[in-house]
Amino acid sequence: MVNAAFAPITSAAEGLPRRRFTVAEVEAMVAAGVMEEDERVELIGGELVPMAPRGNHHETVKIALVDHWNRAATVVLVVEIADSSLGYDIGRKARLYASFGIREFWVIDAVQLTTRVFKTPSPDGYRETLDFGPGDLLAPCFGPEAFALRPDEVELE
Amino acid sequence: MGSAVRVTSAAEGLPRRRFTVAEVEAMVAAGVMEEDERVELIGGELVPMSPKGNHHEVLKIALLRHCFRLAPDDCELASETTFRLSEDTYLEPDVVLFPGAIELKDIKGPNVLLVVEIADTSRRYDMGRKANLYASFGVRELWVIDAVKLMTRVFCAPGASGYGETRDFSAAGRIVPRFATEAFALRLRDLKRK
Numbered sequence A: 001m002v003n004a005a006f007a008p009i010t011s012a013a014e015g016l017p018r019r020r021f022t023v024a025e026v027e028a029m030v031a032a033g034v035m036e037e038d039e040r041v042e043l044i045g046g047e048l049v050p051m052a053p054r055g056n057h058h059e060t061v062k063i064a065l066v067d068h069w070n071r072a073a074t075v076v077l078v079v080e081i082a083d084s085s086l087g088y089d090i091g092r093k094a095r096l097y098a099s100f101g102i103r104e105f106w107v108i109d110a111v112q113l114t115t116r117v118f119k120t121p122s123p124d125g126y127r128e129t130l131d132f133g134p135g136d137l138l139a140p141c142f143g144p145e146a147f148a149l150r151p152d153e154v155e156l157e
Numbered sequence B: 001m002g003s004a005v006r007v008t009s010a011a012e013g014l015p016r017r018r019f020t021v022a023e024v025e026a027m028v029a030a031g032v033m034e035e036d037e038r039v040e041l042i043g044g045e046l047v048p049m050s051p052k053g054n055h056h057e058v059l060k061i062a063l064l065r066h067c068f069r070l071a072p073d074d075c076e077l078a079s080e081t082t083f084r085l086s087e088d089t090y091l092e093p094d095v096v097l098f099p100g101a102i103e104l105k106d107i108k109g110p111n112v113l114l115v116v117e118i119a120d121t122s123r124r125y126d127m128g129r130k131a132n133l134y135a136s137f138g139v140r141e142l143w144v145i146d147a148v149k150l151m152t153r154v155f156c157a158p159g160a161s162g163y164g165e166t167r168d169f170s171a172a173g174r175i176v177p178r179f180a181t182e183a184f185a186l187r188l189r190d191l192k193r194k
Helices: A023-031 A056-069 A086-099 B021-029 B054-070 B123-136
Strands: A041-044 A047-050 A078-082 A104-109 A115-122 A125-132 B039-042 B045-048 B075-079 B083-086 B089-091 B095-099 B114-119 B141-146 B151-159 B162-169
Touching: A023 A041, A078 A086, A086 A104, A086 A115, A086 A125, B021 B089, B054 B075, B054 B095, B054 B114, B089 B123, B114 B123, B123 B141, B123 B151, B123 B162
Parallel strands: A078 A104, B114 B141
Antiparallel strands: A041 A047, A104 A115, A115 A125, B039 B045, B039 B089, B075 B095, B083 B089, B095 B114, B141 B151, B151 B162
């Protein structure tokens, strides 16, 4: 239902209490065709926040990572690949994952290939952050060792 | 999903998804939202309306009786109607007066005669942000009545960022509409309230 001329984002009701949506309601919207199935949004505390358009760097890095990890099993780790969304991913989004108790969170800067690793989640954020350069070895604390990688060695297509 | 007020401001400061009036109508049709859920759509965002206190309801009933009794044949009156102001905005004003020649579905900001909002707890919002919103959509005259103090602020001369003219009336002041018939002229003190 979204047409091309219609800007899909808004902050018109900034400062006002807004209606909170549940995951079930958003799923029902998709089922009813109110929202497209491939609409790229996140539900944050009941609000639908469109995700930043993925830049070319982002896609390339993501594909490489998935290839690297396809050899191993599911991990206890969340990874976000950021280009234009870097500030948001290392700020608010990290606090969000921490508040949900995600034990380890990596944000990889798709342009610089630097990584910030977040550990020790608490209700108001991660207690521990570590920064890594493109050539540093990233090893997950809880996931299998096989997932360890150096961002600059992941083959970019 | 009940009638409990479910509000959030979790994504304050972030760009949020903009909904159209058509999408909200589709949500209601699909049962995602209840038909009687009291929300307004402001620039693509669903804003639950504040609960209406007793003062508000008593004054609204008195005002509606006054308007219905005095309405000439060429003037229509709608209460708490879904007033679609644009593709992504609708409000539910307490009273809207519009020319009888226009159908309810065709009312727009510039073609209504008068909008009345009755405020109790929502006074600041109704006189500030909401008034600016009505102005930006070209509503020519807006009355915001404070149901507790019985004060009225009349807004005229709409512009993109607000009204150019405001006048305040006490309960004893006689308020005469500028575009609707003079028959609707009102002194709040004289309204029979139960």
